[in-house]
Amino acid sequence: MATADLETACHVSGTRRLRVYRYKRGDGGERFDEFDVPIGEHTTLLDALDWIQSHVDPTLVTRHSCLHASCGTCGVRVDGREELACLYKLAEHREQITVEPLANLPVLSDLAVDMRPFYAHFPQSHPIIRTSELVPGAEAPDEVGIFMRLEDCIECGLCVSACPVASTSQDYVGPAALAAAQRLLEEPRGADPDDVLRWADSSECAWHCHVGMECSAVCPVDAIPAERIMALRRRLTFGRPAGKEHSND
């Protein structure tokens, strides 16, 4: 980036008012605090939350790691919609926004939620890397051998927060776990497909989805959990071979 562009990007062009959910276990009760935050053209919600921590209230708790939508840890709800804070550019949205933690998961503190229930619903094993289909014709460097990619799902929990069924039933395993199960069927990597299907064939799993499709709508990495749940159902219903339902080309 040229120096002039960098100065433009860093220039404070306005302010945004953030209404931020607050909860501390020892304090009892929940509340919203308002913060006026200076923003530039590229200021993200995560930048703003960091600014609040640094300049106004160091007790504000958030989760984040990579800053570029790879880790999936900074998921929050903005005006009711699930977003990754690191991707949410404040300049492109309203002057006042309400920021809340993800729904359907226990709050640890402020915007941080306990992800243990989210992971507890996953099948026993699911793959995290696979051969990349995005660069089939590319020649990998000698030291790499073959291009690999992480699974699309970054396990951010946005889908579970957005799912209307997950809000009414804590027994429902949720879209991320079901999508992971379908991925196991597409590429078993040693897993027994029959075990996966037995796990999925229950009222708490594949058959609990009510086709709200919100999981795919909010997914920040196009892991298409809803489509994978439907593929899982099709497999359970018609027994079609796994791996034929989806192509990420």
Next chain:
Amino acid sequence: MTDAGSTTTELRAVTGERELLGDAAQFPGASERELPGPIRHHGPGPAVSGWLDPRGRAVGGRAFALHRLTGIALVIYLYVHLGILSMLLVGRSAWHSFLDVVTATGFLAFDVLLILVLLFHALNGIRVALVGSGVAVTRERALFWAGTLIGACLIVLAALHVFGAI
């Protein structure tokens, strides 16, 4: 610089020999740490009504909420309808008096509303069945808008028929 042993001794001296080290339960806030946090949900009401909150939802989520609402409305209508039919037990004059009320022009608007509710529930039900069975998963939005178009045409025809224009 002090070694670990002397640091421990100094800490114990400062805290009056309290067993701070190695005993997390003695740290301030240790008991609160185990308290379960609240589970947030969509909407202002109780958790089970979270599906009703339209904020930030896409077509699928709003169609889901409307499907439930129209389903509830149809169930309520069914019981009201059965209750009204029981007026036939009262006698011919009671029934005819009731018909005079429900065939008034203003009341017929409720018939159109009922048909609208029925049409949405039926057409969206077909969409949900096609998507949920894996037949048209990637066409769910197109199916919604196709159903909306068909429903709009049908409700216009139904309204014209109800009000006697056709």
